[in-house]
Amino acid sequence: MKVTLRDIAEKAGVSISTVSRVINDDQETPVNEETKKLVWQLVKDMGYSKYNGSSKRSSKKIGYILNNTSNIFNHPYFSVLLDAIETEIKSQGYSVGFSFVESDIKKESVRHQIINDDVDGLILIANFIDEEFAEQINENYKNIVSIDFVSDNFNNDLILIEKKKAAYNAVRYLIEHGHEEIAYIGGGFVGGQGMKKSHRYLGYKKAMDEKNLIINEQWVRNGDWSLEGGYLQMMEIIKAEKIPTAVYTASDLMAIGVFRAIQQSGLTVPDDISVISYDNIEMSKYSNPPLTTFHVPKREIGKLAVKLLLDQINDQNPGFPLKIMVSAELVERESVAKIK
Known part of the structure; x- marks a missing residue:
């Protein structure tokens, strides 16, 4: 049976609009912390989802969770990797549904968005995702690819650089x-x-x-x-x-x-x-x-991550997690000298 905002509001003893403000992280009319905690606990306990009672259809969108690298979208390493991912996503007729860094996912509203969003799969370029949230991701996503992120909480396709x-x-x-x-x-x-x-x-x-x-x-x-x-x-x-x-x-x-x-x-x-x-x-x-x-072949890694994810989405993967090791190759220039 579908759990509604009204069900949560009645259980919490607050108005439907209060529940909505909590779930949507409304900063203009904030809710006190005690009520927030109660609402989020009921969301978890009662299994509320905006998709409850309906099956997810393909949204043609991909989401990703990134590490906390400062200014990551302009970083000389990660910006190339992310540009390759987004370019490949778009070339395959998909779009980016959301992108959050690890510090974002400390917020319950962001966690709720990730768990309940209608994206078709996730790319993880993180350093750490706590066990509780990892379990929630696993329960809600069957299509996941990780780049240089290994966790006992996930059993998904991996791309690892040596x-x-x-x-x-x-x-x-x-x-x-x-x-x-x-x-x-x-x-x-x-x-x-x-x-x-x-x-x-x-x-x-x-x-x-x-x-x-x-x-x-x-x-x-x-x-x-x-x-x-x-x-x-x-x-x-x-x-x-x-x-x-x-x-x-x-x-x-x-x-x-x-x-x-x-x-x-x-x-x-x-x-x-x-x-x-x-x-x-x-x-x-x-x-x-x-x-x-x-x-490090950053562009190739980004494109490969999207390919692996789309293979999962389209049921073209082999049916078991892949682990792909990528080598980093020496580029000799002029900053090393022989000891005389």
């Missing part, structure tokens, strides 16, 4: 050029948590350990995935008693900041300090000198 292997190969490349004193500037999740658990740090560590090279903890820094973070952390490394001969940065954006710190300190890349990175964003070939990095 970050650990790329980092390992980058550090091995530095070692083959005679470098033994190698710094690492990476990033964690939001707030810098989990940097040393990241695949890129583990790849760096594996390459160093294999050659019995010492990891100087003063040279392991969290650049928070930003230009400024790369710059500030490299300045701290340069202030230390001893400086490394090379740096591996976990993203090109941080590497550009590292370049500035090195050059501002009266040193040069690569004669004094070599730099190798990961991403191959557009500006990396225009840095001074051009940055040696590992190329």
Whole structure:
């Protein structure tokens, strides 16, 4: 039996308009927090959905949930990935139904919209989705593709980039050029948590350990995935008693900041300090000198994610979750020198 706004209002002892304002997150006439909590709890308990009692028809729309990367739609890595996704969605006759970042989904109104929207499938480019909401997504969506997002709560098609292997190969490349004193500037999740658990740090560590090279903890820094973070952390490394001969940065954006710190300190890349990175964003070939990095095929990944999702929607997938590993390939430029 269909649950209506009237049913929830009667149970909560409030008006139908109050329930509607809560569900639609009306900011002009806000509802007090206690009533909000009661209404959302009843929405969950009573199984309210604007689609209750009717079957979902294809909307030709796709939704996605993104990580909390600052200014993500203009980010030199993610903007390319998202543009590829949206271009492919449109070329297949679909449109974007919604796009939210992780901080948005802390709001009950946004969670309700995601669960009850009429999109045909979801693309997840997130770092973390809590278990309760993950269960709700699973209950309401059978068509899901994740890009670089692994969670025990989901059993869906995955596209994973071999970050650990790329980092390992980058550090091995530095070692083959005679470098033994190698710094690492990476990033964690939001707030810098989990940097040393990241695949890129583990790849760096594996390459160093294999050659019995010492990891100087003063040279392991969290650049928070930003230009400024790369710059500030490299300045701290340069202030230390001893400086490394090379740096591996976990993203090109941080590497550009590292370049500035090195050059501002009266040193040069690569004669004094070599730099190798990961991403191959557009500006990396225009840095001074051009940055040696590992190329991630962002456009191809975006198009592939849409293809996998549409295969699910159109019942053309093999009937079991796919896991696709994507390699990052070395792009040799001019930012690494051999130790003389």
